[in-house]
Amino acid sequence: MMSCSSGSSRVSRPVISDDARLCLTEVFIxxxxxxAHYLNSQHDYKFWLKRKIQFFIKEGLEKKLRVIFDDLLGLRLSGTVGQAEECGTVGQAEECSSKLAKIMNCDKKTLLEEFLxxxxxxxxxxxxxxxxxxxxEQLETGAVDMI
Structure with a gap:
């Protein structure tokens, strides 16, 4: 009995540049x-944020990590009265600050500790x-202005 085969079992894949791969991966994440945010899925949001951080770490993208870490750190430790302009009146600033200290009902400080x-x-x-x-150090001391 003879088998019919083309002789090649390799599947060719298009070659893409590293820049394109990085960009496509970041867009996907x-x-x-x-x-996850639209579906209000805290579990999925945390999962994908962690994957994004792992991706940035793997690729050595320090500036992009800083953007995420600054967001997780800054609002948690900084604002009270200074955020009153963004939140309405000075009386609402404390309530707004506590809301801004969370993302998808997760405490930003806790997320930062985990992601670090x-x-x-x-x-x-x-x-x-x-x-x-x-x-x-900033988490432990509560200092924001070091960045």
């Missing part, structure tokens, strides 16, 4: 975050140890 641990678990964590130390 952002869409998943948007979907991802740096320590990563293979390339040596590159990001300074970033870890900066944000860990």
């Amino acid at each position: 952002n869409r998943m975050l948007t979907s 641990k991802e740096i320590l678990l990563a293979k390339n964590s040596v590159q990001l140890q300074r970033l870890y130390a900066e944000y860990k």
